[in-house]
Amino acid sequence: MSTPADLTSVLPMIQLHADAEAPRECCGVVVRLADGSLRYAPCRNLSHVEDQFTIDPEDAAQAEDDGEIVAYAHSHVYRSPQPTDADRAGIAKHGLPWVIVNHPVGSYTITEPAPFIAPLVGRVFVHGVHDCYGLVRDYYAQELGIALNDYPRRFGWWDSADGPDLYRENFGHEGFVEIHHGMLTSAALALLQPHDLVLMRIRARRDNHMAVHLGGGVILHHLVDQLSRRETLQEHYQRRATAILRHRSLIEQENT
Numbered sequence: 001m002s003t004p005a006d007l008t009s010v011l012p013m014i015q016l017h018a019d020a021e022a023p024r025e026c027c028g029v030v031v032r033l034a035d036g037s038l039r040y041a042p043c044r045n046l047s048h049v050e051d052q053f054t055i056d057p058e059d060a061a062q063a064e065d066d067g068e069i070v071a072y073a074h075s076h077v078y079r080s081p082q083p084t085d086a087d088r089a090g091i092a093k094h095g096l097p098w099v100i101v102n103h104p105v106g107s108y109t110i111t112e113p114a115p116f117i118a119p120l121v122g123r124v125f126v127h128g129v130h131d132c133y134g135l136v137r138d139y140y141a142q143e144l145g146i147a148l149n150d151y152p153r154r155f156g157w158w159d160s161a162d163g164p165d166l167y168r169e170n171f172g173h174e175g176f177v178e179i180h181h182g183m184l185t186s187a188a189l190a191l192l193q194p195h196d197l198v199l200m201r202i203r204a205r206r207d208n209h210m211a212v213h214l215g216g217g218v219i220l221h222h223l224v225d226q227l228s229r230r231e232t233l234q235e236h237y238q239r240r241a242t243a244i245l246r247h248r249s250l251i252e253q254e255n256t
Helices: 005-020 059-064 085-094 133-146 167-168 186-191 237-238 248-254
Strands: 026-034 038-043 068-077 098-103 107-112 176-181 198-199 209-215 218-221 229-232 241-247
Touching: 005 026, 005 038, 005 059, 005 068, 005 098, 005 107, 026 059, 038 059, 059 068, 085 098, 085 107, 133 209, 133 218, 176 186, 176 248, 186 241, 198 237, 237 241
Parallel strands: 068 098
Antiparallel strands: 026 038, 026 068, 098 107, 176 241, 198 209, 198 241, 209 218, 218 229
16 A cells, blocks of 8 residues: 555646646546556546546556556545545545545645444435445444445436346345335335335436335435435325335344
8 A cells, every 4th residue: 555655746647637627526546557656547537516526437447457556536626625524435445545635726635544434414415425325335334234235336327228227136135125015105104114225216217216214204315415314204205115125134033
């Protein structure tokens, strides 16, 4: 792993990239070449919003052909280079240092990887990191000690003609069983238990939202461009529900 002192050598190139991409965030990777030197490889930002980033995986793979990826980098435009909660989650996930530079001032931070899970309530929406599935993963890890796999996903996958059908294709692999199919009738509401997942379809061609039922008709969820929150499972969500899912381990506990 590269030290912060090593990574300062590529700061000028990251800053040039940040200035060229503003007002969008820039992003890229730092690779160690065969001769031991470091090189910054700029990557395309696939995020649908200016103040977030998603590194193009093809660009990252091409950079890795030239050497070992030893750090990730991106910019914060007109705001502090201190890592956000979503940044800290990404740093923990990738296990490598992150370099964040400010545009236009040029201040920077270099943050080493450390375990981090953001508070479940009040998260800023960042697709692929702090979104509805990210919240479900962190809830299950924190509250039940159940690790759910992460899945790469691009913004808008729920309306893409060729998929994927992210939830329907994978919830069985993650140990969930469908105990109710369709919108939530009064009979279905009576089935709900704490930790169940409510699968929904909100203005999309396929299921694109998940909420955790906390008990007593209260859900925890994270909608696009909103803060994660606890909320009553009101009729608006009941009508858009497509299934109730329960983890197999919880079903086994019921039967013992």
